Amino acid sequence: MQLDIQSVSKRFGDFQALRNVSLSIDSGELVALLGPSGSGKTTLLRIIAGLETPDSGQVLFEGENVSDLSARHRQVGFVFQHYALFRHMTVFENVAFGLRVRKQRPSKGTIEAKVRELLHLVQLESMGDRYPSQLSGGQRQRVALARALAIEPRVLLLDEPFGALDAQVRKELRRWLRRLHDEMGITGVFVTHDQEEALEVADRVVVTHRGGIEQVGSPAEIYDHPATPFIFQFLGNVNRLPVRLHQGAARIGGLAFPAGGFENAQDQPGIAFVRPHDLGISAEGSGGIPVSLRHAVVIGPTVRLELEGPDRLTLEAELSRSAFDALKAHPGQALWARPVSVRAFLEDGGQ
Amino acid sequence: MTRNSSRNEPLLVRGLLICVALSYLGLFLGAPLVTVFAEAWAKGPETYFKALGQADSLAAIRLTLITAAIAVPINLVFGLCASWAIAKFEFKGKSLLMTLIDLPFSVSPVISGLVFVLLFGLQGWFGPFLAEHGIKLLFAVPGIVLATVFVTFPFVARELIPLMQEQGREEEEAALMLGASGWQCFWHITLPNAKWGLMYGVLLCNARAMGEFGAVSVVSGHIRGLTNTMPLHVEILYNEYNFVAAFAVATLLAALALLTLVAKSLMEWRFAAELNSTRRL
Numbered sequence: 343m344q345l346d347i348q349s350v351s352k353r354f355g356d357f358q359a360l361r362n363v364s365l366s367i368d369s370g371e372l373v374a375l376l377g378p379s380g381s382g383k384t385t386l387l388r389i390i391a392g393l394e395t396p397d398s399g400q401v402l403f404e405g406e407n408v409s410d411l412s413a414r415h416r417q418v419g420f421v422f423q424h425y426a427l428f429r430h431m432t433v434f435e436n437v438a439f440g441l442r443v444r445k446q447r448p449s450k451g452t453i454e455a456k457v458r459e460l461l462h463l464v465q466l467e468s469m470g471d472r473y474p475s476q477l478s479g480g481q482r483q484r485v486a487l488a489r490a491l492a493i494e495p496r497v498l499l500l501d502e503p504f505g506a507l508d509a510q511v512r513k514e515l516r517r518w519l520r521r522l523h524d525e526m527g528i529t530g531v532f533v534t535h536d537q538e539e540a541l542e543v544a545d546r547v548v549v550t551h552r553g554g555i556e557q558v559g560s561p562a563e564i565y566d567h568p569a570t571p572f573i574f575q576f577l578g579n580v581n582r583l584p585v586r587l588h589q590g591a592a593r594i595g596g597l598a599f600p601a602g603g604f605e606n607a608q609d610q611p612g613i614a615f616v617r618p619h620d621l622g623i624s625a626e627g628s629g630g631i632p633v634s635l636r637h638a639v640v641i642g643p644t645v646r647l648e649l650e651g652p653d654r655l656t657l658e659a660e661l662s663r664s665a666f667d668a669l670k671a672h673p674g675q676a677l678w679a680r681p682v683s684v685r686a687f688l689e690d691g692g693q
Numbered sequence: 694m695t696r697n698s699s700r701n702e703p704l705l706v707r708g709l710l711i712c713v714a715l716s717y718l719g720l721f722l723g724a725p726l727v728t729v730f731a732e733a734w735a736k737g738p739e740t741y742f743k744a745l746g747q748a749d750s751l752a753a754i755r756l757t758l759i760t761a762a763i764a765v766p767i768n769l770v771f772g773l774c775a776s777w778a779i780a781k782f783e784f785k786g787k788s789l790l791m792t793l794i795d796l797p798f799s800v801s802p803v804i805s806g807l808v809f810v811l812l813f814g815l816q817g818w819f820g821p822f823l824a825e826h827g828i829k830l831l832f833a834v835p836g837i838v839l840a841t842v843f844v845t846f847p848f849v850a851r852e853l854i855p856l857m858q859e860q861g862r863e864e865e866e867a868a869l870m871l872g873a874s875g876w877q878c879f880w881h882i883t884l885p886n887a888k889w890g891l892m893y894g895v896l897l898c899n900a901r902a903m904g905e906f907g908a909v910s911v912v913s914g915h916i917r918g919l920t921n922t923m924p925l926h927v928e929i930l931y932n933e934y935n936f937v938a939a940f941a942v943a944t945l946l947a948a949l950a951l952l953t954l955v956a957k958s959l960m961e962w963r964f965a966a967e968l969n970s971t972r973r974l
Contacts, residue, residue, distance in 0.1 A: 391870060393866055393869075393870075413866075413869050413870055414869050414870075414872055414873065414874065415872070417872075418870060419870070420866075420867065420870040422863050422866070422867060424863060426863035426864050426866065426867040427864075427867075428864055428867070428868070428881075428882060429864070429886065430885045430886060439868065439871055439873070439881070440871035440872055443868070443871060443872055443873040443874070443877050443881070444872060486867075489867075489871065490870070490871075492871075493871055493872060
């Protein structure tokens with residue numbers, strides 16, 4: 343189902359949760375709303391669901407304005423962060439609820455068949471008689487998903503669906519959700535503050551910040567070409583280097599990198615972002631930023647180096663285990679750090 | 694570890710602590726209870742049942758039952774509505790409503806009774822109006838019911854509000870998203886989740902409704918066989934030095950207290966798992 347959000351704003355007391363947000367989601371797409379807490383992503387999701395009313399703007403389902411349609415009649419599947427399973431009902435009754443409260447209630451046999459089919463889909467066929475309190479977190483979340491799918495929703499909304507689960511289960515459910523989505527082809531929107539989750543699962547990522555949309559794009563676009571300093575910092579570890587922007591180049595410690603969009607800059611202060619794995623480290627003087635090694639931490643196959651640059655600048659670099667071994671570096675040793683690629687912004691955040 | 698160290702506590706200390714606790718309980722709870730039953734049965738079962746069988750005693754029992762039968766359902770409905778509104782919705786005047794619900798707890802029951810006298814008595818605000826229309830509230834059954842409702846209305850709400858607040862609104866929202874109407878949400882989600890708290894509240898409310906003395910005493914007028922509830926009847930009999938009869942009626946109230954305790958413990962024991970699961974998930 344095509345979903346359009348048109349200049350939606352929402353204020354809670356003094357807090358502006360959403361300011362003039364517009365977004366289009368294509369039919370069959372799985373979109374992630376990614377942002378820190380308080381960025382408005384959950385509010386946006388609840389407005390699509392009809393659980394909150396926007397102060398202005400509108401939501402369209404298939405081009406039809408649903409602003410006056412109550413949540414009850416929107417036929418939207420909603421999966422809550424803390425599952426919100428009906429605790430006094432069995433798994434079966436939970437999944438059947440949406441069918442049983444219908445005006446034209448299907449026959450008992452139809453409901454039974456439908457629930458069995460959904461429980462099979464979420465791989466919980468044998469759990470129908472259990473109560474939610476007897477299930478693990480991952481199982482509860484799958485019940486919540488089956489329950490939401492029972493009403494054959496036009497769009498599936500998920501609020502931090504894996505936020506309360508431990509890392510292993512989260513990873514599993516993530517892949518499983520992606521597969522499920524591919525099989526069913528349902529339009530889906532999920533909220534997350536975990537960039538890895540958004541990049542791995544979604545077709546398109548919408549980064550929200552302070553009640554607005556910062557960037558919309560495919561996971562690769564978002565990661566490789568962050569539009570703003572905020573996104574750069576939000577998507578994983580990043581080093582901030584003070585640079586001078588001058589005639590289309592960013593200059594750091596005798597090195598110059600091309601900086602598109604700053605052709606007219608005349609020696610202006612700027613900030614360059616470099617991801618830890620884009621920082622080349624060498625022991626021999628080959629140009630770059632002179633640094634000294636503070637310490638190195640081995641994390642599985644990679645080694646994370648904490649380096650001290652000029653003016654007490656702290657840098658982080660990530661090397662493969664073999665590259666680190668070849669370096670034969672010890673704490674306190676002087677090294678050279680050379681960015682492979684940088685992305686520069688003016689100091690006040692401009693581009 | 695803790696278990697072991699508590700076991701290693703010197704025998705004397707443990708014995709002493711247990712003795713203190715038991716004698717405290719015995720002195721302030723056990724002894725009065727035994728006294729009530731002993732005094733009532735002092736002159737044999739025949740006198741006991743005769744005392745209970747007196748017309749005035751029967752009338753007092755009937756009035757108490759009627760009062761509770763009216764006051765408890767009213768407070769059940771009120772308590773449910775109030776706690777639903779307070780726990781699930783945001784509105785102006787919410788804290789005022791919560792303060793008002795607590796009012797009967799913070800005001801002495803005698804004062805509550807007096808308020809009704811000042812409102813509905815002959816010299817009261819609505820007194821002349823009521824007299825004109827031939828409605829008798831004070832020194833009659835309606836007044837007793839009114840005072841009882843007032844004194845007991847916090848019980849159900851007080852039990853439900855924290856429970857409902859802890860449960861939050863998510864399940865109702867989930868039901869709504871699945872297409873349930875407001876009524877279906879309430880009937881299928883809110884009420885079943887609150888049922889144990891509700892029963893508990895009703896139990897306490899009932900115990901208090903039957904045992905209320907102060908407020909009822911002020912508005913009842915103590916008319917024998919007409920406006921005496923059990924607690925009031927006990928006082929009258931006692932003042933008349935009719936100890937056996939006084940204690941006989943008192944045994945019924947004591948039995949009610951014991952029954953309430955048993956019912957409460959049974960509920961906690963029988964439905965422990967379910968109670969836990971409705972509180973936390």
